[in-house]
Amino acid sequence: MDTEEGDVKMKIAVASGKGGTGKTLISTNLARVALEQGSVTLFDLDVEEPNAHLFFSEVEQKSEPVEKMIPVVDVSICELSGVCSKVCEYHAIITLANQVMVFPELCHSCYGCLEMCPSKAISEGKKQIGMIKHGAKDHLQLISGLLKVGESATTALIRDVKKFPIQKSGLQIYDAPPGTSCPVIETVKDLDYVILVGEPTPFGLHDLNLLVQVLQEIGQPFGVVVNKAVTGNDRIEQYCAQKGLEILAHIPLRSDIAGAYAKGQLVSEVLPDVKQIFQELLETVTRKVNGAVA
Ligand code: SF4
The missing domain is CATH 3.40.50.300 (P-loop containing nucleotide triphosphate hydrolases)
Incomplete structure (x- = not known):
């Protein structure tokens, strides 16, 4: 055009x-x-x-x-520090006693949890x-x-x-x-x-x-x-x-x-x-x- x-x-x-x-x-x-x-x-x-x-x-x-970025947690590295849950303003990632759960619908792809994870256990995933x-x-x-x-x-x-x-x-x-x-x-x-x-x-x-x-x-x-x-x-x-x-x-x-x-x-x-x-x-x-x- x-x-x-x-x-x-x-x-x-x-x-x-x-x-x-x-x-x-x-x-x-x-x-x-x-x-x-x-x-x-x-x-x-x-x-x-x-x-x-x-x-x-x-x-x-x-x-x-x-697509939007959503965090993917590598359970073999994660030390369950809970930092990701504290960083996330949208309650899109929750640390439990023995696992971390991600709620993609709530995630705003801000990269906060990826950057702050002390064990570098979180990487980029994609969701359409x-x-x-x-x-x-x-x-x-x-x-x-x-x-x-x-x-x-x-x-x-x-x-x-x-x-x-x-x-x-x-x-x-x-x-x-x-x-x-x-x-x-x-x-x-x-x-x-x-x-x-x-x-x-x-x-x-x-x-x-x-x-x-x-x-x-x-x-x-x-x-x-x-x-x-x-x-x-x-x-x-x-x-x-x-x-x-x-x-x-x-x-x-x-x-x-x-x-x-x-x-x-x-x-x-x-x-x-x-x-x-x-x-x-x-x-x-x-x-x-x-x-x-x-
Ligand atoms: S990328 Fe941001 S919004 Fe999504 S789970 Fe991590 S801290 Fe929360």
């Missing part, structure tokens, strides 16, 4: 405080309208349930396994935590993380997807995992801007508010998109006005949008008025990022 003269160059995330709010709708359709101006790299970091690829089935993705899938077609590059079922190393996998050695040219769009904890922070840190998606329901507003607090705490610039907007329901508008937050766009609650999305169609390809919403959203965010840089 080559970078073109007219490429929009910025790194933006699409995030929401809860699942099912419309992150993928927004990230995939933003990618589609941006492709009319240049190259796009779309990262699907909703690693427990990546689905951006469903909307770009023309992109063939290759899979690469992702998921896959990275990547592929390109024309000006679109699509890269997704897929966490192994039962695995909890979400943040580690997101870090690996973001660092994956591909040419990241043009507009970079990061579809964040839902929620307000470490995986979201790992996704949005170092990016230019976050599009925060909210829906005007009591639960939607509650989770939006939580993520607003997180983004303000880490000093990340963001604006709000109201998805499933309904005339007469101004819950999010009132909240944003109180907090001094900017609303970037409204995506209406409509059966033709929901129907196209459910069929795996990009709504910006089949509904011209919705395409215009995404074009204006892209222009607004581009102006904001460029204004911040200027």
